[in-house]
Amino acid sequence: xxxxxxxxxxxxxxxxxxxxxxxxxxxxxxxxxxxxxxxxxxxxxxxxxxxxxxxxxxxxxxxxxxxxxxxxxxxxxxxxxxxxxxxxxxxxxxxxxxxxxxxxxxxxxxxxxxxxxxxxxxxxxxxxxxxxxxxxxxxxxxxxxxxxxxxxxxxxxxxxxxxxxxxxxxxxxxxxxxxxxxxxxxxxxxxxxxxxx
Amino acid sequence: xxxxxxxxxxxxxxxxxxxxxxxxxxxxxxxxxxxxxxxxxxxxxxxxxxxxxxxxxxxxxxxxxxxxxxxxxxxxxxxxxxxxxxxxxxxxxxxxxxxxxxxxxxxxxxxxxxxxxxxxxxxxxxxxxxxxxxxxxxxxxxxxxxxxxxxxxxxxxxxxxxxxxxxxxxxxxxxxxxxxxxxxxxxxxxxxxxxxxxxxxxxxxxxxxxxxxxxxxxxxxxxxxxxxxxxxxxxxxxxxxxxxxxxxxxxxxxxxxxxxxxxxxxxxxxxxxxxxxxxxxxxxxxxxxxxxxxxxxxxxxxxxxxxxxxxxxxxxxxxxxxxxxxxxxxxxxxxxxxxxxxxxxxxxxxxxxxxxxxxxxxxxxxxxxxxxxxxxxxxxxxxxxxxxx
Numbered sequence: 001x002x003x004x005x006x007x008x009x010x011x012x013x014x015x016x017x018x019x020x021x022x023x024x025x026x027x028x029x030x031x032x033x034x035x036x037x038x039x040x041x042x043x044x045x046x047x048x049x050x051x052x053x054x055x056x057x058x059x060x061x062x063x064x065x066x067x068x069x070x071x072x073x074x075x076x077x078x079x080x081x082x083x084x085x086x087x088x089x090x091x092x093x094x095x096x097x098x099x100x101x102x103x104x105x106x107x108x109x110x111x112x113x114x115x116x117x118x119x120x121x122x123x124x125x126x127x128x129x130x131x132x133x134x135x136x137x138x139x140x141x142x143x144x145x146x147x148x149x150x151x152x153x154x155x156x157x158x159x160x161x162x163x164x165x166x167x168x169x170x171x172x173x174x175x176x177x178x179x180x181x182x183x184x185x186x187x188x189x190x191x192x193x194x195x196x197x
Numbered sequence: 198x199x200x201x202x203x204x205x206x207x208x209x210x211x212x213x214x215x216x217x218x219x220x221x222x223x224x225x226x227x228x229x230x231x232x233x234x235x236x237x238x239x240x241x242x243x244x245x246x247x248x249x250x251x252x253x254x255x256x257x258x259x260x261x262x263x264x265x266x267x268x269x270x271x272x273x274x275x276x277x278x279x280x281x282x283x284x285x286x287x288x289x290x291x292x293x294x295x296x297x298x299x300x301x302x303x304x305x306x307x308x309x310x311x312x313x314x315x316x317x318x319x320x321x322x323x324x325x326x327x328x329x330x331x332x333x334x335x336x337x338x339x340x341x342x343x344x345x346x347x348x349x350x351x352x353x354x355x356x357x358x359x360x361x362x363x364x365x366x367x368x369x370x371x372x373x374x375x376x377x378x379x380x381x382x383x384x385x386x387x388x389x390x391x392x393x394x395x396x397x398x399x400x401x402x403x404x405x406x407x408x409x410x411x412x413x414x415x416x417x418x419x420x421x422x423x424x425x426x427x428x429x430x431x432x433x434x435x436x437x438x439x440x441x442x443x444x445x446x447x448x449x450x451x452x453x454x455x456x457x458x459x460x461x462x463x464x465x466x467x468x469x470x471x472x473x474x475x476x477x478x479x480x481x482x483x484x485x486x487x488x489x490x491x492x493x494x495x496x497x498x499x500x501x502x503x504x505x506x507x508x509x510x511x512x513x514x515x516x517x518x519x520x521x522x523x524x525x526x527x528x529x530x531x532x533x534x535x536x537x538x539x540x541x542x543x544x545x546x547x548x549x550x551x552x553x554x555x556x557x558x559x560x561x562x563x564x565x566x567x568x569x570x571x572x573x574x575x576x577x578x579x580x581x582x583x584x585x586x
Contacts, residue, residue: 009408110282110369110371111365112279112371
């Protein structure tokens with residue numbers, strides 16, 4: 001029969017059409033922005049800086065080691081190291097970034113900065129509605145815009161954030177144990193880890 | 198003559214013009230692309246036509262050139278992995294794998310068992326989604342505007358969701374690392390994959406019912422764009438295009454890289470090397486991929502996913518050279534690296550399957566109609582990110 005194959009194909013199309021009224025499997029369209037798909041946990045787009053505690057600038061985990069800046073393949077990170085040191089969350093004196101800029105118009109969301117960061121200070125965000133009419137300043141994020149709280153990190157990537165918190169608490173406990181003879185340094189560190197745990 | 202067709206024009210006023218079928222007509226040069234919708238990206242075919250027939254075809258490339266190989270020489274070994282995602286952006290997982298094989302040969306890393314299985318699973322998922330959409334695009338080029346392509350994309354989206362749940366990104370996965378993989382499977386991922394694989398044969402049945410016996414499709418594709426096995430071998434064609442010409446050459450069988458020798462699967466072969474055979478080889482390969490996936494899911498062992506010797510940051514392999522190649526969905530994808538002991542490769546060269554497969558485009562198109570050039574190009578299955586690099 002000449003048109004047998006075509007009719008067979010049309011039957012498939014017709015079946016898809018009619019079943020789309022009853023089956024979610026056949027009609028997968030989501031009416032964005034009224035409807036949204038749930039976020040997949042591992043999703044990533046652009047990096048942000050994690051801070052602990054209430055003050056974003058004081059609580060940044062970043063110690064300005066500049067590894068991410070070196071490893072970033074498209075070189076979208078710019079860091080200026082501070083000249084002075086201040087105590088980090090574990091009470092250890094550390095440098096901090098005087099400037100930390102990420103140009104997200106250059107960033108390619110590869111998350112290599114996250115992978116190489118030894119301090120778990122930089123993580124991937126899930127915010128994707130970043131359209132702006134200022135293509136230079138609007139997409140060049142500075143330290144203030146990049147800093148997001150640990151609670152926010154827990155909200156977007158709960159499993160990963162719990163693992164990181166466990167790792168950091170263990171590291172703090174080790175530092176506290178090593179600093180036992182000097183209780184004035186160890187005390188705030190232990191208190192900090194209890195808050196986190 | 199039927200007077201109704203003349204719309205009241207007196208029949209004797211119409212004179213029949215002389216029509217000649219053997220004159221030396223003028224040739225017309227048509228530039229198809231770079232933004233022609235049939236060219237799958239920014240690609241131009243400079244076509245010389247005699248009537249509808251193609252007498253010369255010159256492919257014009259380079260509109261998407263991004264200096265990929267030079268970037269590879271300027272980035273660290275780790276920093277090149279996200280760039281390989283952007284070669285053939287449909288198949289980032291297989292691109293990662295080919296590059297990682299090249300670096301692993303350079304540094305003699307052992308890939309753990311579990312990572313090997315994960316790589317096979319992800320590569321076969323990539324093959325499924327690539328072939329489904331390649332077939333969809335091919336049928337769209339023939340004028341079935343949208344419907345089969347959207348069915349393919351609906352299924353592809355489920356695979357991309359799995360990629361996102363694992364690697365964080367749908368297409369730019371950046372997942373594999375030399376010496377293994379980046380992260381382990383998240384909770385529930387394998388169950389999702391099993392559900393998808395249970396439903397996949399039904400999708401393939403439906404997809405085949407929709408198209409395979411379609412008379413229009415057969416009329417448009419059979420005997421069009423033939424490539425003989427001899428030309429295919431001489432031109433270095435690989436992948437489904439070579440197998441459609443009847444040459445039994447699949448690197449999964451020939452090289453047996455990774456752990457492919459452990460799986461039981463067949464390599465579909467064509468006979469004629471025409472567009473229809475290329476289309477059918479892809480359809481049949483999807484069935485074989487499902488078979489491999491089911492075996493891999495059943496055998497997936499527990500264990501580490503990254504070689505403890507593997508050093509990602511500050512990695513400096515000793516001087517030497519290596520060539521890592523795999524059977525990517527489009528053909529043999531190879532990475533050739535020369536190391537001089539520094540953190541960057543001295544030379545970084547890619548053997549891209551779509552670029553090499555494109556070299557016989559003129560041989561396939563000569564004598565064909567211009568409308569056939571569109572589907573011949575569609576059957577090559579190119580991605581311009583890889584052709585132009």
